Every structure is written in structure tokens, then in C-alpha cells.
Amino acid sequence: MNSRLRTNSEKKNGKVHRPSRATRLFVVWRKLRKSKLAIAGFGIVLFMSLVALLSPVIAPYSPDLPSGSSRMPPSMEHIFGTDNLGRDMLALVMYGARISVYVGIAAVLIEIVIGLSIGMIAGYFGGIIDEVLMRVADVVFTLPMIMMVLVAISMFEVRSINIIILVMAVLEWPFMARVVRSEYLSLREATYVEAARSMGASNWRIIVRHILPNILSVMIVLATMDIPWFITLEATITFLGFGDPMSSSWGVLLERGVSLMSTAWWVITFPGLALLITSLGFNLLGDGLRDALDVKVRE
């Protein structure tokens, strides 16, 4: 019965000629490689992540103890110079990467958990649920960041980097929720969603199993672009003096450098450059990923 239904070309050689089956990840990588900027971004992100990860091993000196005299300009022993306490700036920037990258990733993860769940519920169910959740999002969106950091610090009575991460994520999720909501709003009308429902899938199954994988690429791009945003935001908060002085992120180094700006330019310059380059790297990678993950953009 089947032979009658097959097309001629398929019948002729029995075995169908097929192109090699590249995995999705590999296809994405191949597309990403086409763009020089994206590769540069990928390189920077990879480099900074390695530095953050390996800083205890590769840092030339301890970041806590003086390794030279105060305010030494860049030299062969201290490539980035030393700060006013004689600590090696290169070691400080390396250890700072650890904290700043941690801040970026942790904040984005929390933001995704909140923004994704609220966005998908609002977008999929719509109606009054959508209305309520989005108004909550609007309100959260208006809360001023610095003030909320101060409130949180006085509430918990401790200055911890984790509190800053939490406050940032809790204030920034409406942005992600809106994007996720609009994706769900359009995808819930897709025929394959209706088909899934007609096969007996429940609402939750459709939300998580059928629609979520379809917006994965959007989420990856958003997350990649949000990491530098959070790193910079934390640096700003810390720079203004509301940060956690115990965990020396790039923001803390910048803050310390301000008073030394006229006598030792290197103390503020190198952490600032690290921040700038990392932000640039994540943004370039995010841009490249947006094109590479889009199935409609052909290789």
C-alpha cells in the first residue's frame, strides 16, 4: 500500500539522499562564525569568563595584600600598577572579574525566573490575569533603583553583594516579562498550539513543552544582553557608594580610583577598561546570537 503513495524519485533508489545532519548547536556556531564582530564578542566573553574562573590560579599577586609600594605606575612587575595600599591592580581587576561576572549571571538568572514565569502566564492566559500582572509590572518599573537599594540595605541591615543582585533583578524583571508576554501572546494562536490542544495537551504542558522551546532563542539573546547591563548597573550603584565594599567588584575599584584620579590614573583606568570591554563583548555576542539563532536567516 505504501509504494503507491510514494513519489517517483523516492521509489527509484529506495534510499533517500540526505544532507549531513548537523545538530542545531553546530548550525548556530557555523552562522555565528560568519560575523567577525560576533566572534570578537564571543572571544571577549570567553576570555573574561576564564579570567574570572581562574583568577586564584593565574593572578600574579594576592588582591588583599600589598605586593609593592603605594601607587606604583604600570611597570613590568605590576602591569596595571598598584593602588594606594600597594596592592597589584592586575590581581584586583582579575578578582573583580570574578565578582562582576557573578553579579551579571546571578542577576540575569533571577530576572529570568521572575520575568519568564510572569510573562508566560500573562501572555498565555490573557484577559484579567494579564491585566493585573502587567499593571504590577508597570508599578515595579517605576521604582527608583538607588532608593530601593538603600531601602533593602537598611531592611537587611547588611551590605551584601547578594542583596544588590536581588534588588536589581526584582526591579528589572518587568522588562523581560513584557518581551516574554508578547511572544506568548502571538504564539498561543499558532496552529501547532491548537494542534497540541486537540491532541489532549493541558495548558501547562502547552506553555512549558510546546511554546517555551520556541522562544528559547529570544531568551538566550535577552539574557546575553542583560548580563552587561547588570554588571554596569552594579558598578554604578557601588560607584555611588551604596555597594558592598567587602566584595571588590569593578565598581568598588572604580569608586576607590576616583580620589586617586589626579595622582594615579591607572587605579581607575584599568577596571574601567575591563568593564567597558566586557560590556562590549556581551553586547556583540548577543547581537551575533540574535542573527545566528534566527532560523529565518539563512546561512
Place this chain on the structure above:
Amino acid sequence: MGSTTKDAVLKIDDLRTYFFLAEGVVKAVDRVSLKINEQEALGLVGESGCGKSTVAHSILRLIREPGRIVGGKILFEGEDLLRKSEAEMRKIRGGKIAMVFQNPTSSLNPVFRIGSQIAEAIKLHQNVQKHEVKKKVVEILDKVGIPSPSERMKDYPHEFSGGMCQRAMIAMSLSCNPKLLIADEPTTNLDVTIQAQILDLMRILRKNFNASILLIGHDFGVISEICDRIVVMYSGKVVESADLGTIFKDAKHPYTKALLESIPRLNIETERLRVIPGDVPELIKPPSGCRFHPRCEQAMEACSKKEPALIEIEQGHEVACLLYG
């Protein structure tokens, strides 16, 4: 046809599905009754917007806001589907009643392999071991005529042609041996040769799977390929129902006649195909009396005043027209 001796798998009674819009109430399905007997293929025919798809969606209770099923009964295997809980309905959807849609390429989720989508349908409704599932997927893909199924099941939907996608959809809908298969214009978006293949396939599968079929379409040519009986809908109402032969030889309702005359025939020479004048009425304010009367050539005085009831004029042949009432 002897269909009256068999039991009805599905019996729709006085179904009303309305859409509540800001501009008013759209009675998309207005007191529709029909039944599908065991192993029968019923064709539901009508112009776009006549409510035929809404009937299909109502059966599976897939109507979404602002639409609502307002009244009536949908008896499936003797039980009223409108009284079932949502959880019970989920067991029926895909398990006992399956549906095939109009756009095969967009009915499959683009990010999953064909095989895993069919596997999910199987796992949702049957208690099958993991390694058994894969065997079943290959088996069913082979049955619907997908070449080298164990290879092709690893493809993504965009690697399939439209016809192949529709085969995969049919495979998915048949994977749990449903009692009733609803096909909502399954061949509309396919080109003619593929259309013929899909119809071939459905005819063969109908014999092998012992399922009843509700085939929805606007094309008498497609419907007549498979169906034993035909129900014609116009503007949310059933206007005529009879078995296939009767419809083609002895259609009574002016609308059915007009529809039949608008099909191109190779054996009859005509200058031009007939066109039904006017437009499908807006369902928000349907014409008074018989809804077809503004377009009907045989309209009388009474047609704009009295609404014709569906009357059985001979065994198994029902018409809703004042000419016969």
C-alpha cells in the same frame, strides 16, 4: 447505504456556539444537529464562514473566548461531551477523537523532530514502554506512507514538504486509534497531486483503522472522494443532509444545487460556471426567515418571514426549505 442500522458514534443535538463580540453576538453555529454513524465518513460542506469549522472545534471543546458553546448536546459514545470536565476532555482529545488541521506545515511544532512529536502524542494517551514508543512511531509513519520512517522521524518539520507534514499529522492523529477523526479541510493548502495522495491515504486508513471520519470542506470534489453522507451548512445552519448519491443526483435545497453547479465538470460542456450571486451573509445580523433567501433564485414571499425547519422528505434525506415544507 444501510447506515441507519449502525449505531451513532457522534450525535450532535441542537448545538449552538456563539461568539460574543463588542459589535454583537455572532451565531456561528445555530441549532445544528447531525450524527455520524460507526465507520461512516460524513462530509460537512459549506462556504467559508458558514460555521463548519466551529462545529469541529465545538466537538473537541476547543472554542476560545469570546466564543462559547451556549446550548445543545454533543453525544459521543452515548455521553455528553459538554458535561465532561476539562481533565476528561483532555483524555478524549487525541485519545478518542483526533483532529487534522488545514495547514500541515504550521500544525507541527517547528522546534521538535517529527518523531518526538508523534511519540509525545502516544505517551500522552497510552501506557507504553519507552523502547516500544519508538517502534510504534516508525510503524505509524510507515503506515501513512513516509519513506524510510526510521530515518525521516529524526527530521524537523521544515525538512518535510507540505504533503509529508500532512501525512505526519495524520500519523499523529491516528497514533492512539481514535474512534473519530475530524479533518478540517485537510487538503486545502496542498497542490492537486498531493491532495489526491492524501485522499488516497485517508481512504485506505479509514478501512484499516475502523475510525469514523468527519471531513470538513468547501470542495464537493474532495468530499465526494471519501464520504458516504453529506451535510450542507449555510450561515450557521444545516440546510440539507443526505447520502452522497442523493446529494449529487437529487439535491433539493436551492443552495446545494447552486453549490453543485459551481463545480467544474469535465463531461458537461458549459460556457461559464455558475456563480452564486451575492455574498455570505454577515452572521452578526443574519437575514430574516430563511438565511439564504436574498441569494436564492427560487425565493418566495414567505422566505423572508418564516424560518424553514429541517424536514425529512424521504428516508435519510433532510432539507430545510419552504419549497418542501
